[in-house]
Amino acid sequence: MQIVSQLLFLAALAAAIYFFSRRAAGIRRSIMLGRDIDLSDQPARRWNNLLLLAFGQKKMFRNPLVAVLHFFVYAGFVIINLEILEIMIDGLAGTHRIFAPYLGSLYNVLIGCFEILAVLVAVSCAIFLVRRNILKLKRFISRDLDGWPRSDANYILITEIVLMLLFLTMNTADGVLQTRGAAHYPVTGSFWVTGAFQPLFEGMSDSTLTAIERGAWWLHILGILGFLNYLTWSKHLHIILAFPNAYFARLDSKGKMENMPAIQQEVLYAMQPEMAPTEPTGTEVPKFGAKDVADLTWKNLLDAYACTECGRCSAACPATQTGKALSPRLIMMKTRDRSEALSRGEQDKTLLRDYITEEELRACTSCNACVMECPVSINPLDIILQMRRHLVMEESSAPQEWTLMFSNIENNMAPWKSSPDERDAWIHA
Amino acid sequence: MQIKTMAEYFAEGETPEVLFWVGCAGSIDQRSQKITRAFAEILTRTGTRFAVLGKEEACTGDPARRAGNEFLFQMMAYNNIAVLNNYGVKKIVTACPHCFNTLKNEYPELGGQYEVVHHTTFLQQLINDGRIKMKEGGSFKGKKITYHDSCYLGRANGIYEAPRAVLEALDAELVEMKRCGSRGLCCGAGGAQMFKEEEKGTTRINFERGREAVDTGAEVIASNCPFCMTMLSDGVKETGKEDSVKVLDIAEMIARDMQE
Numbered sequence: 001m002q003i004v005s006q007l008l009f010l011a012a013l014a015a016a017i018y019f020f021s022r023r024a025a026g027i028r029r030s031i032m033l034g035r036d037i038d039l040s041d042q043p044a045r046r047w048n049n050l051l052l053l054a055f056g057q058k059k060m061f062r063n064p065l066v067a068v069l070h071f072f073v074y075a076g077f078v079i080i081n082l083e084i085l086e087i088m089i090d091g092l093a094g095t096h097r098i099f100a101p102y103l104g105s106l107y108n109v110l111i112g113c114f115e116i117l118a119v120l121v122a123v124s125c126a127i128f129l130v131r132r133n134i135l136k137l138k139r140f141i142s143r144d145l146d147g148w149p150r151s152d153a154n155y156i157l158i159t160e161i162v163l164m165l166l167f168l169t170m171n172t173a174d175g176v177l178q179t180r181g182a183a184h185y186p187v188t189g190s191f192w193v194t195g196a197f198q199p200l201f202e203g204m205s206d207s208t209l210t211a212i213e214r215g216a217w218w219l220h221i222l223g224i225l226g227f228l229n230y231l232t233w234s235k236h237l238h239i240i241l242a243f244p245n246a247y248f249a250r251l252d253s254k255g256k257m258e259n260m261p262a263i264q265q266e267v268l269y270a271m272q273p274e275m276a277p278t279e280p281t282g283t284e285v286p287k288f289g290a291k292d293v294a295d296l297t298w299k300n301l302l303d304a305y306a307c308t309e310c311g312r313c314s315a316a317c318p319a320t321q322t323g324k325a326l327s328p329r330l331i332m333m334k335t336r337d338r339s340e341a342l343s344r345g346e347q348d349k350t351l352l353r354d355y356i357t358e359e360e361l362r363a364c365t366s367c368n369a370c371v372m373e374c375p376v377s378i379n380p381l382d383i384i385l386q387m388r389r390h391l392v393m394e395e396s397s398a399p400q401e402w403t404l405m406f407s408n409i410e411n412n413m414a415p416w417k418s419s420p421d422e423r424d425a426w427i428h429a
Numbered sequence: 430m431q432i433k434t435m436a437e438y439f440a441e442g443e444t445p446e447v448l449f450w451v452g453c454a455g456s457i458d459q460r461s462q463k464i465t466r467a468f469a470e471i472l473t474r475t476g477t478r479f480a481v482l483g484k485e486e487a488c489t490g491d492p493a494r495r496a497g498n499e500f501l502f503q504m505m506a507y508n509n510i511a512v513l514n515n516y517g518v519k520k521i522v523t524a525c526p527h528c529f530n531t532l533k534n535e536y537p538e539l540g541g542q543y544e545v546v547h548h549t550t551f552l553q554q555l556i557n558d559g560r561i562k563m564k565e566g567g568s569f570k571g572k573k574i575t576y577h578d579s580c581y582l583g584r585a586n587g588i589y590e591a592p593r594a595v596l597e598a599l600d601a602e603l604v605e606m607k608r609c610g611s612r613g614l615c616c617g618a619g620g621a622q623m624f625k626e627e628e629k630g631t632t633r634i635n636f637e638r639g640r641e642a643v644d645t646g647a648e649v650i651a652s653n654c655p656f657c658m659t660m661l662s663d664g665v666k667e668t669g670k671e672d673s674v675k676v677l678d679i680a681e682m683i684a685r686d687m688q689e
Contacts, residue, residue: 253530253533254584254585257495267503318617323630326628364620365619365620366620367584368584369580369584372584390497398497398498409490410504413505414453414457416457423451423483424483426462426465
């Protein structure tokens with residue numbers, strides 16, 4: 001009997017790892033659809049960002065209360081994974097609590113800590129559900145999330161609560177079985193949290209308790225393996241991608257726009273023709289700006305996959321707050337959706353117009369509020385500005401006032417209609 | 430006002446301490462010209478040897494670049510850098526955060542490397558060095574003032590403290606809006622919005638910001654940017670409080686209350 005359960009476990013684990021790896025490779029391919037950009041400079045500053053922004057969740061602490069709750073879930077997730085290691089070994093080797101004899105009384109302390117964390121995770125997730133569904137915080141009831149994204153968020157929170165409850169149920173039943181000296185249940189001593197709940201299970205028979213313990217054990221680990229795969233199709237992917245995203249975050253001043261060396265060169269040759277190469281250097285016509293996800297950088301696409309749709313960007317965006325069509329969160333969601341669709345072979349559409357409208361792009365004030373707020377180092381502004389470059393330089397599509405502004409700058413050296421001769425008139429006024 | 434140009438200094442074989450980059454709004458827009466004159470007056474009264482480019486100055490290209498016209502930006506940058514490098518300019522001060530950002534962050538990789546300071550930082554240094562001394566019981570003493578962070582000085586370049594430090598010299602009561610510092614709400618003009626009609630929405634960004642500023646009960650809204658100045662002035666007008674709430678640039682406030 002034992003060998004059957006071990007084989008089942010092996011099969012479940014292998015399937016989970018197989019599907020996860022396949023999907024991870026797919027996501028990697030989607031991100032690599034973006035054009036190349038070298039972000040390998042200044043490793044020390046990048047490691048620092050990784051530590052502060054990802055591990056330390058520095059930006060989350062702009063709102064300390066939520067940050068603490070989120071930190072419980074994050075720490076719980078990371079630390080309880082140590083317990084998953086034991087569960088994996090037990091499942092494969094057919095043992096039970098294999099670490100217990102080696103760790104002695106420390107084992108009980110560890111499990112006690114995990115239990116406390118499990119309670120904190122469950123409580124935090126419950127509060128998050130309340131914030132989303134009962135308190136109805138503005139950024140959560142926003143139309144940005146209509147349909148799947150709103151359900152996705154709730155499924156994640158509910159799953160996390162269920163997983164924690166399964167873990168606690170398993171330990172409670174285990175604890176009772178231990179006190180009865182049941183076979184296969186090594187005595188570790190009463191657990192910190194579930195020890196208090198043991199009386200609830202005292203009246204049950206050994207076989208019922210074993211069924212509860214085994215049932216909870218299996219559901220817990222299968223749930224975790226399932227969740228591992230679910231998250232790759234969900235906004236929850238941020239728990240993985242927030243880390244590389246922090247490492248590859250922009251290091252320049254937020255106000256600096258990415259230079260376009262091709263155009264810089266072109267202008268140089270126009271101004272100093274003697275600098276221009278005498279022979280044509282290639283037939284490739286460079287593309288200016290971004291019309292589709294392949295024109296964006298891989299970091300822009302990594303941003304899109306790292307987005308957890310929390311909406312802090314849109315809550316701070318002056319355009320969103322004044323009812324414009326633009327929502328930086330939607331810019332990221334649409335960029336991800338288009339990357340996914342392009343990977344699946346959607347050839348007849350583009351990010352511009354089929355996903356993101358000109359009106360959205362035109363509403364941006366480049367104020368950097370979205371960039372400032374994002375806890376996982378996403379830069380929606382960079383995408384907007386690249387798409388504006390495409391509109392103006394590839395399609396000559398600009399509002400009439402902008403066209404006028406361009407010609408004023410070109411002819412009058414100022415965006416307004418005025419004579420360059422009057423530029424110093426203020427001195428004599 | 431007697432102000433020397435770079436060309437005049439150059440002709441005399443001299444170099445000024447700093448170049449005052451006026452910017453298009455400061456040169457042309459009537460309201461912003463007052464800011465320019467106030468700052469030039471401060472520079473003159475503190476004995477700062479400064480120059481302007483005068484007719485040789487041109488748009489940095491910021492609005493063109495942010496609207497998406499990189500060609501035009503690169504052309505403007507090329508010409509401006511040629512002029513600046515020709516005069517061997519080392520240090521630039523400007524009263525426009527957009528010019529500040531472009532000169533400081535975007536010109537270096539195009540060949541234009543200068544020490545660039547925003548006028549609020551420059552004013553803070555003049556105060557710290559004792560070159561500006563404020564009158565006792567100036568016109569802002571005890572008055573409620575709120576400060577609007579411009580995006581290109583604040584979030585874009587992380588300068589939040591210098592302007593506030595300058596305002597402290599006025600001995601006024603600084604009241605912050607809820608959205609201030611790195612959370613400051615944009616005035617609505619950045620990203621070339623200044624030059625086009627706002628997209629349709631439920632309200633205008635400057636109305637929203639004007640309302641927020643007026644709601645602090647401040648008599649003066651201090652700004653550091655000519656675009657914010659325009660937007661906030663209209664925003665205050667929308668609330669009908671333009672007679673009791675003034676929008677002033679920090680340079681204007683200092684010029685008014687500094688000792689002779």
